[in-house]
Amino acid sequence: MPLIRKDPVGASPPSTPSSSAGDLQASSAETRWNAARRLAKDPESVAALGRALGQEDDPRVREALFTSLAYIQSPQAIATILPHIRSDDASIRAGALDALATVPDAVEKSVPTLLSDPDPDVRILICDVVRRLPGPLATQYLCDLLTVETHPNVCGAAVEALSEVGNETALPVLAQCADRFASEPFLVFSISMASKRVAGNGRPVGSQAV
């Protein structure tokens, strides 16, 4: 029979090698990757992971750094990831956002500040994190945003998120938003569709709804 079995030598399986924060600066990407992964077990390594994230140019290692910081989930870890959603590099922005989206509860404390960030791109990205929060909480945050938001693209992101997780308490806010952005046909259409989903009936809201 060609099937073979190689049992490990000795009674216990080999242990996973340990890594130190210094390995994050190694010249070998493989060493940095292993260090980034293993340091997820050490909440004290946040500062070192953050420093490495700022310098790392290997996408695979960067991914592991984001994963480990998100895994640690401490406020310091989340604060270390957050600045990267402003990166000029789309892959870093996406990496940071993907990591944050896996731990929405840990990000929640920062949500009000992020939803009032002067940069509309940040507000758009954070709508995707808010979408992962429990429905009633997400609805509240998104409605608060829609009430004051002046950028139609940010409203579009919030409306899209609401259409997935919102409840009927969002209907008046959606209607008000449709009225405010009556000259933006795409947004009015999106609000109409979102309202149908949220309300669970076919009645569109907003005077300009189609």
Add this chain to the structure above:
Amino acid sequence: MIFTETKRYYVERRMFERMEATGAGTFASYFARLRSDANAEIEQFINALTVNETYFYREDHQLRCLTSDLLKERLKTNAQGQSIRIWSVPCSTGEEPYSIAIWLLENWPEVDNHDIEIIGSDIDTRVMEAARAGIFGKRALMRLSPELIAKYFTDLGDDRWRILDDLRGSVRFSQVNLIEPGGPGLHGKFDVIFCRNVLIYFDDASRRMAAENLFENLAPGGFLCLGHSESMSRISPLFDVCRYNDAIIYRRPLDTRNA
């Protein structure tokens, strides 16, 4: 692990089973036992909650893909005489790793030209004991022809069959936790990993950790088979997507260096 509202009944049922087994009269007393891990109750609780129901030749389109495409690709990369290594994780009660073995013996013309190592792993120690025992009921064998059952199993009566000792002895089983940071990494690199229908039970952060662990355990160019309802594309950008006639498979890119 994440259980949505639709799984409430399932979780309740398993928890009541553990409460009954431990003699806990109330949830509070059972919870206290769980928190203190009295008599290794955490492991027992995990064993009760993990989903173990499976059968031979489940999602056999991926097994077809293994012999029609994946192994050919691996042989192009592997050194002459290098073993082919396949990992089934989670392996549950052994149906999947034994299915892979039988499928290769039956369907891969090159099977006698290579050494093939199959390892099954699971977090649930109870099911791995069952996998090592290799005794299966009628339902587990429902997709196998009578000829295959006669060829690879011994009829024990009472609708129970034991897989042949040669096959039982050729598959190694070990416990792993797929979402351990920096793990599991204990078995070296694999050419093909079957990791089906488990990622759906993890929360998003654990899925990412599992994806990196799977990546780490694949040889460069190695393949990852997920369940039909699972997509790595929504979990991690580390893998390439490969579309074959029989299945969509994820692949560790060739250009990442081996450890």
